[in-house]
Amino acid sequence: DAGITQSPRHKVTETGTPVTLRCHQTENHRYMYWYRQDPGHGLRLIHYSYGVKDTDKGEVSDGYSVSRSKTEDFLLTLESATSSQTSVYFCATIGQPYEQYFGPGTRLTVT
Amino acid sequence: AQSVTQPDIHITVSEGASLELRCNYSYGATPYLFWYVQSPGQGLQLLLKYFSGDTLVQGIKGFEAEFKRSQSSFNLRKPSVHWSDAAEYFCAVGAVLTGGGNKLTFGTGTQLKVEL
Numbered sequence: 652d653a654g655i656t657q658s659p660r661h662k663v664t665e666t667g668t669p670v671t672l673r674c675h676q677t678e679n680h681r682y683m684y685w686y687r688q689d690p691g692h693g694l695r696l697i698h699y700s701y702g703v704k705d706t707d708k709g710e711v712s713d714g715y716s717v718s719r720s721k722t723e724d725f726l727l728t729l730e731s732a733t734s735s736q737t738s739v740y741f742c743a744t745i746g747q748p749y750e751q752y753f754g755p756g757t758r759l760t761v762t
Numbered sequence: 763a764q765s766v767t768q769p770d771i772h773i774t775v776s777e778g779a780s781l782e783l784r785c786n787y788s789y790g791a792t793p794y795l796f797w798y799v800q801s802p803g804q805g806l807q808l809l810l811k812y813f814s815g816d817t818l819v820q821g822i823k824g825f826e827a828e829f830k831r832s833q834s835s836f837n838l839r840k841p842s843v844h845w846s847d848a849a850e851y852f853c854a855v856g857a858v859l860t861g862g863g864n865k866l867t868f869g870t871g872t873q874l875k876v877e878l
Contacts, residue, residue, distance in 0.1 A: 691870055693869055693870040694806075694852065694868040696867075699863070701859065709865070745864065749794055749813070749856055750796075750808055750811060751864070752808070753806040753807075754805055755805045756805055
């Protein structure tokens with residue numbers, strides 16, 4: 652257990668609205684990640700952070716932004732939600748050596 | 763860029779039978795390889811990892827995997843499957859980032875069904 656919580660765990664929102672998902676970790680890990688999971692695609696990296704205010708894009712970053720103002724929190728924002736962003740979102744941190752630990756996930760439905 | 767292929771989308775085995783899940787990777791350097799398991803509605807749990815050294819690695823829950831560089835494979839095995847092993851299994855390859863992190867690329871997963 653890497654002490655990762657995600658909120659909310661479930662959310663239904665309408666197309667065009669902004670949505671923010673929160674990831675909180677208690678282990679003081681430097682690296683944090685956001686993935687989305689879709690059937691037939693496995694997990695795909697959206698954004699990651701390598702420190703406070705230091706972030707970089709993953710392979711499916713369009714339509715998403717992130718922020719990390721504290722070590723323990725990593726926020727994922729959908730600037731204007733679309734139906735294609737209906738997915739399960741996982742946050743992860745990295746322990747030693749190089750092992751990623753995953754949160755419980757957030758199921759987002761965009762109607 | 764790295765990639766992972768899991769050629770089997772679904773596998774069904776009988777309880778007590780042996781299991782092998784296939785994973786092939788593409789990566790330009792020495793790979794860091796992982797197997798994760800996901801039960802329905804849950805997050806991912808790390809089963810085992812390979813970084814270097816012995817090519818046969820042992821993991822939790824009685825799983826093992828063998829790294830074969832010549833075949834670019836990292837297949838997961840278990841000698842006797844239990845009904846509780848029914849889940850989805852993901853293989854991943856990691857690229858090391860400066861400063862101690864890594865980026866994982868996942869396969870599309872293999873759904874394991876266990877028949878009683």
